[in-house]
Amino acid sequence: MKNEKINVLLVDDDKDLCALLQEFLEGDGFSVDAIHSGDEAIKTLLNTEKYDTVVLDIMMPGISGLDVLKSVRAEKQTPILMLTGRGDDIDRIVGLELGADDYLPKPCNPRELGARIRAIIRRTQYLKATPSASLSELHGIYLDLGARQATVNGKSLALTGAEFNALSYLMERVGQTISKQEMTQEVLKRPLEAYDRAMDVHVSRIRQKLAAAGVKNVIKSVRGVGYQMLTAPQQSE
Numbered sequence: 001m002k003n004e005k006i007n008v009l010l011v012d013d014d015k016d017l018c019a020l021l022q023e024f025l026e027g028d029g030f031s032v033d034a035i036h037s038g039d040e041a042i043k044t045l046l047n048t049e050k051y052d053t054v055v056l057d058i059m060m061p062g063i064s065g066l067d068v069l070k071s072v073r074a075e076k077q078t079p080i081l082m083l084t085g086r087g088d089d090i091d092r093i094v095g096l097e098l099g100a101d102d103y104l105p106k107p108c109n110p111r112e113l114g115a116r117i118r119a120i121i122r123r124t125q126y127l128k129a130t131p132s133a134s135l136s137e138l139h140g141i142y143l144d145l146g147a148r149q150a151t152v153n154g155k156s157l158a159l160t161g162a163e164f165n166a167l168s169y170l171m172e173r174v175g176q177t178i179s180k181q182e183m184t185q186e187v188l189k190r191p192l193e194a195y196d197r198a199m200d201v202h203v204s205r206i207r208q209k210l211a212a213a214g215v216k217n218v219i220k221s222v223r224g225v226g227y228q229m230l231t232a233p234q235q236s237e
Contacts, residue, residue: 005031006121007050011041011068012057012083021055024110030117038063042071045078053079053120055113057106058091066094073099079120079161083108089197096201101162102188103198119189123165138171139218139233141210152213159209162187166202170219170229179226203227 008030010018018034025032033051035041038060045054045068054072058065069080082095082103092103101120104113136143140153148164150157159167166187170178184192184199192199207219217234221227 005029006117007052008032008117009041009044009051009054010034011036011038011054011060011065013037013060014057021110021113025114025117028111028114030114038065038068041068045072046075051078053081053117055081055083055117056100057083058088058095059085066091066098069095069098069100073160077158077160081113081116081120089195093197093201096198097205099160099205101160102190116190120161123161123187123189136168136171138174138229139215141167141171141215143168143171152210152215155213157209157213159206160202162202163206163209166199167206170227174229175231177222177225177228181226183226 022032056065079101082100142151181192
C-alpha cells in the first residue's frame with residue numbers, strides 16, 4: 001500500500017468530531033468517509049471491500065458501536081479501532097473480546113489516531129509480504145503467513161488481524177517467554193501503556209478459539225512477565 005491511500009471509514013454520531021478528524025486525516029494522506037449511525041455502518045461494511053480500516057465509536061444511540069462490531073466480525077476481519085470514553089475499561093475489554101484490533105480513548109489527538117491507523121495497517125500488511133508458501137505449524141495449528149489464514153487440524157480458525165499476528169509471534173518463538181511489552185510493541189506496533197489490557201484480551205481470545213478447536217493449554221501466562229507458547233501442552237492450566 002506504499003503508493004496507495006489508506007481508505008478509512010469513520011463511524012461516530014458526533015458529526016462535528018467526524019468533520020474535524022476527517023479534515024485532519026485527509027490532510028495527512030488518508031482517504032476518509034464518515035457514517036453517523038450504527039445501522040448504516042453495518043450495511044456499508046457488509047457490502048463493500050473498500051475500507052482498509054474502520055474507526056468506530058462505541059457510544060452511539062440506537063445500534064451501538066459494540067453491536068456494529070459484533071455484526072461485522074461475524075462476517076469480516078476488517079481491522080477495527082474503537083474510540084472509547086476515557087476510563088471506560090469495561091467497554092474496551094468487551095470490544096477487544098468481540099474482535100476489535102485496538103482502542104483509543106476520547107477525546108483523541110488526531111495525530112495519534114493517524115499513527116494508530118498506520119500501525120494497524122503495518123501489522124496487517126506485514127505478513128502479507130511473506131510468500132504464501134511460508135507456513136508455520138505447531139500443535140496441529142497451521143498458519144499460512146502469506147494468505148493470513150489459520151487452520152487447526154484442517155478446520156478454519158477465524159482470527160482477527162491482531163490475534164493472527166500474536167499467535168504467529170508466539171509460535172515463531174515457541175518455548176520462549178515473551179514480555180507483554182515486547183508483544184504489544186511487535187503485535188500492536190505501539191508501546192505498552194499503563195493499565196493496558198489489550199494484549200491480555202487478545203491472548204485470551206486466542207486461547208478460547210484454540211480450545212474450541214481442540215487445542216488446549218498450549219499458551220502459558222508467566223505472571224508479571226508475559227506469555228509463552230509451550231513445546232508440549234500442559235496437563236492442567
